[in-house]
Amino acid sequence: MRFLLGIFQGFKxxxxxxxxxxxxxxxxxxGVASLMAMFAMTAGIANGTREFIVAIGGVEKVEVxxxxxxxxxxxxxxxxxxxxxQDAVALRTSPLIAAVSPTVDLSGARLTRLxxxxxxxxxxxxxxxxxxxxxxxxxxxxxxxxxxxxxxxxVVLGRNIVDELWTExxxxxxxxxxxxxxxxxxxxxxxxxxxxxxDERMKNKAPSPLAMAATNRGVTPSAQPILRGPNxxxxxxxxxxxxxxxxxxxxxxxxxxxxxxxxxxxxxGGGQRRRPRGEGGPSGGPRFAGTNSPAGTNTIAGGPGSSxxxxxxxxxxxxxxxxxxxxxxxxxxxxxxxxxxxxPTAGQQxxxxxxxxxxxxxxxxxxxxxxxxxxxxxxxxxxxTTTTSGGGQRSGDPSRDARRANRGDPFRFKNTAVxxxxxxxxxxxxxxxxxxxxxxxxxxxxxxxxxxxxxxxxFETFEDTxxxxxxxxxxxxxxxxDFTFDTRLEQFDRMESSMAAVRMSGGIIxxxxxxxxxxxxxxxxxxxxxxxxxxxxxxxxxxARGIDIFLQILIEGIVLSFMGGLLGLAAGVGLVxxxxxxxxxxxxxxxxxxSIIVSLTYAIIVGIFAGFYPAYKAAQLSPLQALRYE
Amino acid sequence: MAMIExxxxxxxxxxxxxxxxxxxxxxxxxxxxxxxxxxxxxxxGKSTMMQLLGCLDTPTEGSIILDGMxxxxxxxxxxxxxxxxxxxxxxxxxxxxxxxxxxxxVELPLIYANMPGRERRKRTLEAIxxxxxxxxxxxxxxxxxGGQSQRVAIARALVNRPKIILADEPxxxxxxxxxETILQLFRxxxxxxxxxxxxxxxPDIAMETPRRIELRDGxxxxxQESHYHRFKQAAQAEAAAEEPQPVSIVExxxxxxxxxxxxx
Ligand SMILES: Nc1ncnc2c1ncn2[C@@H]1O[C@H](COP(=O)(O)OP(=O)(O)OP(=O)(O)O)[C@@H](O)[C@H]1O
Ligand SMILES: [Mg+2]
Numbered sequence: 001m002r003f004l005l006g007i008f009q010g011f012k013x014x015x016x017x018x019x020x021x022x023x024x025x026x027x028x029x030x031g032v033a034s035l036m037a038m039f040a041m042t043a044g045i046a047n048g049t050r051e052f053i054v055a056i057g058g059v060e061k062v063e064v065x066x067x068x069x070x071x072x073x074x075x076x077x078x079x080x081x082x083x084x085x086q087d088a089v090a091l092r093t094s095p096l097i098a099a100v101s102p103t104v105d106l107s108g109a110r111l112t113r114l115x116x117x118x119x120x121x122x123x124x125x126x127x128x129x130x131x132x133x134x135x136x137x138x139x140x141x142x143x144x145x146x147x148x149x150x151x152x153x154x155v156v157l158g159r160n161i162v163d164e165l166w167t168e169x170x171x172x173x174x175x176x177x178x179x180x181x182x183x184x185x186x187x188x189x190x191x192x193x194x195x196x197x198x199d200e201r202m203k204n205k206a207p208s209p210l211a212m213a214a215t216n217r218g219v220t221p222s223a224q225p226i227l228r229g230p231n232x233x234x235x236x237x238x239x240x241x242x243x244x245x246x247x248x249x250x251x252x253x254x255x256x257x258x259x260x261x262x263x264x265x266x267x268x269g270g271g272q273r274r275r276p277r278g279e280g281g282p283s284g285g286p287r288f289a290g291t292n293s294p295a296g297t298n299t300i301a302g303g304p305g306s307s308x309x310x311x312x313x314x315x316x317x318x319x320x321x322x323x324x325x326x327x328x329x330x331x332x333x334x335x336x337x338x339x340x341x342x343x344p345t346a347g348q349q350x351x352x353x354x355x356x357x358x359x360x361x362x363x364x365x366x367x368x369x370x371x372x373x374x375x376x377x378x379x380x381x382x383x384x385t386t387t388t389s390g391g392g393q394r395s396g397d398p399s400r401d402a403r404r405a406n407r408g409d410p411f412r413f414k415n416t417a418v419x420x421x422x423x424x425x426x427x428x429x430x431x432x433x434x435x436x437x438x439x440x441x442x443x444x445x446x447x448x449x450x451x452x453x454x455x456x457x458x459f460e461t462f463e464d465t466x467x468x469x470x471x472x473x474x475x476x477x478x479x480x481x482d483f484t485f486d487t488r489l490e491q492f493d494r495m496e497s498s499m500a501a502v503r504m505s506g507g508i509i510x511x512x513x514x515x516x517x518x519x520x521x522x523x524x525x526x527x528x529x530x531x532x533x534x535x536x537x538x539x540x541x542x543x544a545r546g547i548d549i550f551l552q553i554l555i556e557g558i559v560l561s562f563m564g565g566l567l568g569l570a571a572g573v574g575l576v577x578x579x580x581x582x583x584x585x586x587x588x589x590x591x592x593x594x595s596i597i598v599s600l601t602y603a604i605i606v607g608i609f610a611g612f613y614p615a616y617k618a619a620q621l622s623p624l625q626a627l628r629y630e
Numbered sequence: 631m632a633m634i635e636x637x638x639x640x641x642x643x644x645x646x647x648x649x650x651x652x653x654x655x656x657x658x659x660x661x662x663x664x665x666x667x668x669x670x671x672x673x674x675g676k677s678t679m680m681q682l683l684g685c686l687d688t689p690t691e692g693s694i695i696l697d698g699m700x701x702x703x704x705x706x707x708x709x710x711x712x713x714x715x716x717x718x719x720x721x722x723x724x725x726x727x728x729x730x731x732x733x734x735x736v737e738l739p740l741i742y743a744n745m746p747g748r749e750r751r752k753r754t755l756e757a758i759x760x761x762x763x764x765x766x767x768x769x770x771x772x773x774x775x776g777g778q779s780q781r782v783a784i785a786r787a788l789v790n791r792p793k794i795i796l797a798d799e800p801x802x803x804x805x806x807x808x809x810e811t812i813l814q815l816f817r818x819x820x821x822x823x824x825x826x827x828x829x830x831x832x833p834d835i836a837m838e839t840p841r842r843i844e845l846r847d848g849x850x851x852x853x854q855e856s857h858y859h860r861f862k863q864a865a866q867a868e869a870a871a872e873e874p875q876p877v878s879i880v881e882x883x884x885x886x887x888x889x890x891x892x893x894x
Contacts, residue, residue, distance in 0.1 A: 012729075013729075534725075535727055535729075537725075538725045538727055539738065540710065540713075541686060541713060541719055542713065542719075542738050542739040542742060543714020543739050543790075544742045545710040546707070622687075623686045623713075624681060624686045627686070627721075
């Protein structure tokens with residue numbers, strides 16, 4: 001009760017000297033405000049970087065890139081085939097790798113519908129693309145195994161492309177047709193619209209930075225629920241036997257061993273990839289042990305016609321699923337051996353998406369490879385379709401939005417994605433053979449991949465995985481090390497450590513300014529004490545103990561700094577909004593709850609220290625001395 | 631039983647090399663319920679004595695026992711407690727807190743007594759009522775006259791119902807008329823059974839108290855006789871020598887003055 005009275009007294013004292021109190025608090029106010037602004041800035045940068053890293057595929061993503069071979073190999077570098085589809089095939093044999101996505105891009109293609117046109121980069125991709133790049137399907141489906149096998153002319157579009165070609169917002173273009181360089185493609189799916197967390201915020205009209213604190217913590221680099229279900233693997237067109245064999249594979253494969261030409265390996269055998277298999281002959285799957293052949297193609301890739309047990313199992317499961325759901329309706333196709341099985345339906349997709357969970361907002365990778373690549377691509381006219389993005393959902397100052405959208409939106413590329421089956425890409429746009437068959441991408445001259453990306457199974461085995469990938473690729477590249485791995489790991493580490501440094505130095509600077517504010521409080525309170533010696537004497541005369549005086553002065557100091565801290569918070573919010581306005585980068589400052597707590601706590605601690613000495617001095621005064629004081 | 635026992639008390643102030651014997655060995659008793667005045671010339675140590683009795687300071691030597699409690703060697707917190715619980719101190723210059731209003735000033739000792747709110751309010755209002763300032767309850771000290779201020783100070787001294795009331799020249803800053811109303815309050819307080827000691831320069835006031843303690847140069851001159859007493863004796867002796875009339879006139883005048891004070 002006495003304590004409450006003390007606090008009340010403190011407020012009264014401050015109120016009695018409003019102007020002086022404000023001046024006294026100024027140091028604290030500025031200190032807290034700058035501390036908060038600093039926290040908000042670093043949090044914003046961290047969020048932006050994390051979001052970006054996640055947007056370009058997360059830390060689990062590894063991209064295989066070309067590089068100069070070491071000097072010792074320069075003269076024989078020619079013998080390496082470079083990054084080819086065989087690399088993807090070989091990498092898929094690794095149990096440490098969850099998915100491998102080879103793509104072949106066609107830049108500057110003309111994508112048209114009626115009189116609307118766009119010039120995006122067309123990506124020829126396979127099913128794992130979805131997982132590796134963290135894409136999500138909003139409408140329809142992604143490219144299916146069958147599309148890949150048949151080289152179907154189907155396309156999956158990014159939302160911004162849809163917005164461009166269909167002028168009315170939020171169209172469902174599934175089932176309609178577009179033309180790519182004159183070839184007619186059927187739209188089978190549309191990717192989700194990827195929105196940055198901050199744009200989401202703006203959309204939701206939550207301008208208070210305080211409110212952002214909560215929403216902005218969802219995106220963490222590891223927040224990628226990994227669902228490696230049946231959708232995981234993808235066979236090659238023509239059943240060329242890419243084996244994504246998982247231990248779970250069982251005899252069920254038998255049911256689904258529906259490869260187009262049933263030769264080679266049975267479904268059963270596919271399950272135990274590590275055990276040498278006698279049966280199956282040359283198409284017995286990848287064998288690295290003891291394989292010296294630099295031209296690893298034969299030993300690694302299953303020959304044409306080997307069935308894919310994983311795929312078979314997947315089909316079986318899919319069928320089961322569909323039966324359970326009572327969906328039916330898909331004709332008998334799925335059940336017919338060799339028939340057009342396994343269209344990954346929206347239902348299936350939905351299941352996968354659902355399991356990705358709420359963390360999924362920022363998981364998408366765009367068609368561009370690394371950040372650098374993306375920026376370069378962004379500079380070319382081929383994929384600058386962003387500014388027309390999402391008419392329906394933007395709000396606020398349009399010019400500012402546009403500015404923001406233009407400047408490194410990490411989702412720009414995936415919102416403008418145009419994905420067709422890799423086989424189709426090869427057949428129509430890249431093949432040198434006029435009569436290319438399904439397996440033609442393994443042949444010909446132009447079988448280089450634009451990009452080769454993998455997603456590792458687990459973060460823990462990241463280094464091992466890289467080592468294994470290197471071994472595998474050295475085989476396919478005939479011993480020439482003309483590749484490197486581009487990972488987000490270093491980027492992420494670097495970000496974390498530089499963030500820590502920024503936080504540290506910013507914290508020290510803000511801390512010093514708070515300290516100066518505290519000294520200001522000490523100074524003013526010492527002055528106000530000598531002004532109030534008589535008051536102290538009177539209080540002592542009527543029975544106040546030294547400790548009562550001590551607490552009174554201390555509480556005053558704390559109240560002063562606490563109020564300064566609160567005003568500083570307000571000033572900090574203002575400062576952050578101001579910074580948010582002038583910082584048009586991704587890294588919009590974010591006020592987190594923790595920074596508020598830390599700032600206020602620090603202000604109070606400063607208040608305690610600031611008030612301590614004056615309070616001690618006041619308590620030491622003898623009652624008589626104090627009463628006599630002039 | 632003595633409410634206040636002073637034994638061989640010395641108070642020595644050291645100013646530089648110089649030692650000032652403000653009190654040079656004083657012993658006296660003041661009984662429960664007594665009403666005494668402390669008189670003496672300026673610099674004789676009256677205020678020093680009061681401060682020691684009021685536990686605002688401790689003696690250099692000797693002991694002071696208040697209500698059976700030795701306060702001469704007590705620590706600071708004990709002294710605070712004694713000041714709060716046993717003593718009401720009234721200063722010449724009122725010593726009210728300028729930032730607090732009448733009510734809050736009077737309430738102050740109760741806050742340090744940790745008294746619960748309801749009781750505190752009751753006692754505070756009671757004390758203000760007793761000095762007749764209910765209508766000025768929300769005024770600040772700078773909105774009060776000197777007499778009113780001193781009444782607030784008295785209310786504050788009384789609010790915690792201490793056994794001992796000490797006043798150092800409580801009327802010193804007031805005109806005679808106002809001083810009289812203040813003295814009336816002390817008389818009232820004394821009548822209620824409190825032990826009251828007040829320092830004064832005014833022989834008339836000293837005359838009023840049943841007992842006078844006179845100090846000179848830090849020493850007790852007389853615990854019973856006063857200036858006035860001796861003045862009276864001298865006057866009587868003079869009257870005996872000449873004519874007896876003026877003595878009774880003086881006496882009557884003094885008595886009448888006193889009666890006037892009693893019935894303003
Ligand atoms: N704090 C002090 N430091 C040094 N000397 C002091 C102090 N207080 C009092 N004295 C000295 O002690 C002596 C007694 O002072 P005190 O105030 O008790 O006198 P007093 O009887 O109250 O006088 P007055 O009637 O003028 O108020 C004086 O000589 C004074 O100068
Ligand atoms: Mg004096």
